[in-house]
Amino acid sequence: MDRKITINDVAEKAGVSRQTISRVLNNKGDVNETTRKRVLRIIEELDFQPSMQARSMVTRKTNTIALLIPDITNPFFSEIVRGIDRTVRATNINVLLFSTDEEVSREVSCIQLAQNYNVDGIILCSPRLDEINLRKLISSKLPVVLLNREIAEMNKVYSIIVDAQTGGYTAAKYLLDLGHRSIGILVGPAYADSSVKRLIGYKKALSDYAVPLDESLILHIDHQHDKIHENTQLLVKRNATAILAYNDMTAAKIIQSCTEMGLEVPKDISVIGFDGIPISRLVNPRLTTMDLPLYEMGEMIANTLMKMINGEETHTKLTVVLPLLKVGQSTRAIT
Amino acid sequence: MDRKITINDVAEKAGVSRQTISRVLNNKGDVNETTRKRVLRIIEELDFQPSMQARSMVTRKTNTIALLIPDITNPFFSEIVRGIDRTVRATNINVLLFSTDEEVSREVSCIQLAQNYNVDGIILCSPRLDEINLRKLISSKLPVVLLNREIAEMNKVYSIIVDAQTGGYTAAKYLLDLGHRSIGILVGPAYADSSVKRLIGYKKALSDYAVPLDESLILHIDHQHDKIHENTQLLVKRNATAILAYNDMTAAKIIQSCTEMGLEVPKDISVIGFDGIPISRLVNPRLTTMDLPLYEMGEMIANTLMKMINGEETHTKLTVVLPLLKVGQSTRAIT
DNA sequence: TTGTAAGCGTTATCAA
DNA sequence: TTGATAACGCTTACAA
Numbered sequence: 005m006d007r008k009i010t011i012n013d014v015a016e017k018a019g020v021s022r023q024t025i026s027r028v029l030n031n032k033g034d035v036n037e038t039t040r041k042r043v044l045r046i047i048e049e050l051d052f053q054p055s056m057q058a059r060s061m062v063t064r065k066t067n068t069i070a071l072l073i074p075d076i077t078n079p080f081f082s083e084i085v086r087g088i089d090r091t092v093r094a095t096n097i098n099v100l101l102f103s104t105d106e107e108v109s110r111e112v113s114c115i116q117l118a119q120n121y122n123v124d125g126i127i128l129c130s131p132r133l134d135e136i137n138l139r140k141l142i143s144s145k146l147p148v149v150l151l152n153r154e155i156a157e158m159n160k161v162y163s164i165i166v167d168a169q170t171g172g173y174t175a176a177k178y179l180l181d182l183g184h185r186s187i188g189i190l191v192g193p194a195y196a197d198s199s200v201k202r203l204i205g206y207k208k209a210l211s212d213y214a215v216p217l218d219e220s221l222i223l224h225i226d227h228q229h230d231k232i233h234e235n236t237q238l239l240v241k242r243n244a245t246a247i248l249a250y251n252d253m254t255a256a257k258i259i260q261s262c263t264e265m266g267l268e269v270p271k272d273i274s275v276i277g278f279d280g281i282p283i284s285r286l287v288n289p290r291l292t293t294m295d296l297p298l299y300e301m302g303e304m305i306a307n308t309l310m311k312m313i314n315g316e317e318t319h320t321k322l323t324v325v326l327p328l329l330k331v332g333q334s335t336r337a338i339t
Numbered sequence: 340m341d342r343k344i345t346i347n348d349v350a351e352k353a354g355v356s357r358q359t360i361s362r363v364l365n366n367k368g369d370v371n372e373t374t375r376k377r378v379l380r381i382i383e384e385l386d387f388q389p390s391m392q393a394r395s396m397v398t399r400k401t402n403t404i405a406l407l408i409p410d411i412t413n414p415f416f417s418e419i420v421r422g423i424d425r426t427v428r429a430t431n432i433n434v435l436l437f438s439t440d441e442e443v444s445r446e447v448s449c450i451q452l453a454q455n456y457n458v459d460g461i462i463l464c465s466p467r468l469d470e471i472n473l474r475k476l477i478s479s480k481l482p483v484v485l486l487n488r489e490i491a492e493m494n495k496v497y498s499i500i501v502d503a504q505t506g507g508y509t510a511a512k513y514l515l516d517l518g519h520r521s522i523g524i525l526v527g528p529a530y531a532d533s534s535v536k537r538l539i540g541y542k543k544a545l546s547d548y549a550v551p552l553d554e555s556l557i558l559h560i561d562h563q564h565d566k567i568h569e570n571t572q573l574l575v576k577r578n579a580t581a582i583l584a585y586n587d588m589t590a591a592k593i594i595q596s597c598t599e600m601g602l603e604v605p606k607d608i609s610v611i612g613f614d615g616i617p618i619s620r621l622v623n624p625r626l627t628t629m630d631l632p633l634y635e636m637g638e639m640i641a642n643t644l645m646k647m648i649n650g651e652e653t654h655t656k657l658t659v660v661l662p663l664l665k666v667g668q669s670t671r672a673i674t
Numbered sequence: 675t676t677g678t679a680a681g682c683g684t685t686a687t688c689a690a
Numbered sequence: 691t692t693g694a695t696a697a698c699g700c701t702t703a704c705a706a
Contacts, residue, residue, distance in 0.1 A: 008457075010699055021677045026701060034675055051475075053454045057392040057401070058699035061682040066392070068435075076424070077417045077617075086412050089438045098452065100403075101436040103424045117433065119388045122343075140386075256621040263623065282412075286591040288598065288623040345683055356693045361685060369691055393683035396698040 009052045018046050029054060060122065068098050069309060070118035070126040073151075074106040074227070079281040080251065080298065081129070084151070087302020088127065095310055097124070106227055108132050115141055125309045127151065131196045147312035149305050152198060154322070162308045164301060164323040168198040171294045171327035172205025172248070175276050178292075178329055179246045180213045183338035184274065188221040188244035190235055190254060199224065206248065218242075225250055236261035245273060245338055252277035252284040255291055259334065274335035278327065285332075292335040294327035301325060344387045353381050364389060395457060403433050404644060405453035405461040408486075409441040409562070414616040415586065415633065416464070419486070422637020423462065430645055432459070441562055443467050450476055460644045462486065466531045482647035484640050487533060489657070497643045499636060499658040503533040506629045506662035507540025507583070510611050513627075513664055514581045515548045518673035519609065523556040523579035525570055525589060534559065541583065553577075560585055571596035580608060580673055587612035587619040590626050594669065609670040613662065620667075627670040629662035636660060 011029075015022035020039060027033045028043045035043075046052075060066045069092060073081045089099055100121060102114040111130045115137070118126050126141075129151035142148050142161045150163040172189075179187050189206050191199040203222065210217055220242055223235045236258050239247055249255035255277030259269045267273050269289060277284055280295030304323060311318050346364075350357040355374060362368045363378045370378075381387075395401045404427060408416045424434055435456060437449040446465045450472070453461050461476075464486035477483050477496045485498040507524075514522050524541050526534040538557065545552055555577055558570045571593050574582055584590035590612030594604045602608050604624060612619055615630030639658060646653050 008699095012699080022700080023677060023702095024675085027676090030701080032701095036675060039675085053451065055396075055457055055699055056455045057395045057457060058682090059701075060392045061390075061396065061684090061699080062701045064682080075421070076411065077414065077421050079412065079414075082412045082417050086410070086438065089411070089436070093438075098456075099436050101424070101434050103421065103428075116388065120391045121433075122390055122392060253621070256618075259623065260621060260625075283591075283618055283621070286588070286595060286618070287621060288594065290595075343683095347683080357684080358686095358693060359691085362692090365685080367685090371691060374691085390683055393698090394685075396683080396700090397685045399698080 008055075009050045011052070011054065014043065014046055014050060014052050017050065018043050064122075066122050066124055067096055068100055068121065068123050069313075070100045070102060070114075070121065070123045072102045072104055072111065072114050072118070072127065073129045074104055076101070076103055079253070079283060080279050080296075083281065083298035084302040084305070087299040088306040089302075091303045091306035092310065097310070104130060106130070106132055108134065112137055119144070119146065125149070125313045127305055127309060129153070131198070147309060149309045149312070151301075151305065154197075159321060162312065162318060162321055162323075164305055164308075164325065166198065166296060166325050166327060168201035168327075169205040169208075171278065172202035173209045174205070174327070174329050175248050175278070175294050176206045176209035177212070178331075179248070179274060179276065179335065180209060180215065182246075182274065182335060184246040185215050185338075186218070186221065186242075186244050187246045187248060188223070188239035188242070189248040190223050190225055190232070190239075190250050190258070192224065192250050193226055194224055202248075225254070230254070230257075232257040233261045233264075237265065240265060240267065240273070246335065247273065247275050249275060249277050251279045252281045252287075252291055252293055255293070255334070256283065256287045259287065259289070270334050270336040274338075276335055280327075280330055284330075289333035292332040293330050295330040296325060296327050343390075344385045346387070346389065349378065349381055349385060349387050352385065353378050399457075401457050401459055402431055403435055403456065403458045404648075405435045405437060405449075405456065405458045407437045407439055407446060407449050407453070407462065408464045409439050411436070411438055414588070414618060415614050418616065418633035419637040419640070422634040423641040424637075426638045426641035427645065432645070439465060441465070441467055443469065447472055454479070454481065460484070460648045462640055462644060463488070466533070482644055484644045484647070486636075486640065489532070494656055497647065497653060497656055497658075499640055499643075499660065501533065501631060501660050501662060503536035503662075504540040504543075506613065507537035508544045509540070509662070509664050510583050510613070510629050511541045511544035512547070513666075514583070514609060514611065514670065515544060515550065517581075517609065517670065519581040520550055520673075521553070521556065521577075521579050522581045522583065523558070523574035523577070524583040525558050525560055525567070525574075525585050525593070527559065527585050528561055529559050537583075560589070565589070565592075567592040568596045568599075572600065575600060575602065575608070581670070582608065582610050584610060584612050586614045587616045587622075587626055587628055590628070590669065591618065591622045594622065594624070605669050605671040609673075611670055615662075615665055619665075624668035627667040628665050630665040631660060631662050 011022045011025050014025050027035050104111045111133050125147040127149045148161050152165050154163050277291040277293035280293045284291040284293045346357045346360050349360050362370050439446045446468050460482040462484045483496050489498050526537050590610050593610050612626040612628035615628045619626040619628045
């Protein structure tokens with residue numbers, strides 16, 4: 005039964021103390037060049053892998069961050085995760101991934117877990133987590149970055165949020181400019197801040213154009229059972245000439261539903277997405293969407309967290325990302 | 340400066356030894372019911388989070404597995420990851436995610452890192468990693484599961500692979516049955532086993548139908564700079580009436596290129612995808628594709644790895660997953 | 675330039 | 691039912 009090779013095995017074989025091995029490992033303190041070479045050779049020979057656990061215990065650094073997101077298969081998140089991963093990688097930090105499925109109980113236990121792991125920092129995307137648990141987390145010494153979640157009077161936390169209101173406004177305004185007056189909107193669950201904000205923007209645009217608000221054109225979808233098809237049918241039945249989709253994935257499904265109903269996009273009905281994920285360019289017709297710099301958002305998140313971890317003061321407490329209109333072929337002027 | 344609460348703090352406050360706290364924590368050994376209650380209350384009060392590092396050091400279990408994949412934004416992987424994550428979660432195991440971008444040097448260092456973390460097991464998807472490094476990993480005591488990679492005479496490892504050959508054969512046969520005789524194929528890089536196998540299946544189908552092989556219809560694409568548009572143009576110029584795509588994402592891009600060239604899919608040209616990712620149902624026209632049970636593959640991978648970790652003998656050393664033809668609207672019979 | 679001793683926070687083992 | 695002691699593998703601080 006072969007035990008794992010430890011620093012002691014290396015020390016013994018090299019005929020030096022384990023402290024010297026440690027010095028070689030960490031390039032710290034002076035080590036005789038001959039000794040260093042020999043130690044390195046022996047490390048290689050024995051295929052010695054220093055234990056991060058043991059190291060963490062004394063350095064109080066794990067070089068690991070926790071990442072809590074609802075669903076890794078959602079391209080919105082996976083793009084951001086890629087940005088985060090690529091960025092932290094350069095600093096030898098690794099990512100512990102927790103998928104939460106937006107279940108609050110799971111989020112709470114994942115946060116606990118992350119703390120058990122003594123991660124150096126945590127990135128949290130969780131629209132539903134209650135304020136009490138959120139504040140508790142932030143009050144701990146652990147550096148925290150929030151994605152799409154703001155919290156008042158907490159200057160120990162950094163948030164990056166999408167300006168959903170302006171996004172909703174811009175998208176609606178664009179359709180209004182195209183002549184649409186009956187615009188349906190499919191937003192996310194009502195508890196999500198982004199849904200609320202998106203609706204405010206939408207309503208503001210309508211009112212700016214003196215278009216009376218038709219509440220029946222506002223529909224909410226649930227993350228789990230989305231019922232896009234039913235909702236699209238409803239909106240069509242209610243004479244919507246354009247639809248603001250919850251996100252690009254939803255937009256693609258809406259277009260599909262329209263096609264199945266014998267409607268052509270954008271000839272018969274316009275559809276506009278949100279997020280600007282890679283797929284938005286691949287569906288047919290190419291989506292008009294509110295584009296977000298997802299990868300770059302991941303970079304910003306990671307960079308800020310790393311600064312916090314290193315104890316550097318960050319002046320930025322909040323980054324607001326503005327979605328930009330990217331015109332594709334899923335919208336057109338009404339005649 | 341508030342240190343982290345340790346088991347000793349709890350012990351002191353509860354007026355018992357730390358061993359008793361440990362017993363309560365692990366439900367191991369007898370503890371007086373009154374004591375247990377008190378200890379639990381104090382744990383709650385102090386918000387004590389046991390350190391996994393310290394625990395791991397003595398138990399030699401980290402409850403963590405490493406997951407090495409090329410790219411998390413690729414839906415093929417993110418679906419599988421979701422299956423893995425959901426499955427291991429039930430056993431209180433967590434996932435350390437390493438994105439490798441298919442760079443061999445990074446793969447090697449990630450494997451090292453995973454070992455530094457003393458993970459309990461590792462899931463590896465790395466078509467390019469050299470056999471020497473791979474065998475070295477497998478020879479260690481660490482349980483390993485390979486995705487889309489077989490290795491000979493190694494009965495310490497479990498592989499799950501897609502039957503790319505049959506997949507290529509079935510797809511090509513389907514197109515041949517539809518009357519196509521000039522079938523282009525876009526496969527992945529030549530070093531990837533899956534590309535080679537896919538081509539073998541494709542060629543076999545052609546020969547079964549006595550269709551002469553036209554090498555100019557076989558194109559390889561690179562993971563990084565895919566040049567789908569150029570390749571599609573080439574195939575069209577060479578009079579392909581159908582194209583077998585590398586995967587669904589590629590298929591969507593091919594369709595887009597065709598559209599830009601003024602060709603209609605499937606009227607003018609048929610396109611068939613591979614993998615059956617969710618997007619295949621959302622592009623227009625809906626993709627005909629070789630469908631794979633990605634989520635379930637993730638489950639299988641996770642379950643097998645957990646068995647290996649628990650020291651249970653697994654009779655299965657290899658799972659071959661058969662892609663099934665799922666007819667959509669991107670293909671049609673030639674007249 | 676190198677070595678010795680102590681300690682990180684937990685569990686295992688044995689004794690009480 | 692509980693406690694004392696050693697051990698896990700490493701780094702830090704100090705001494706040689």
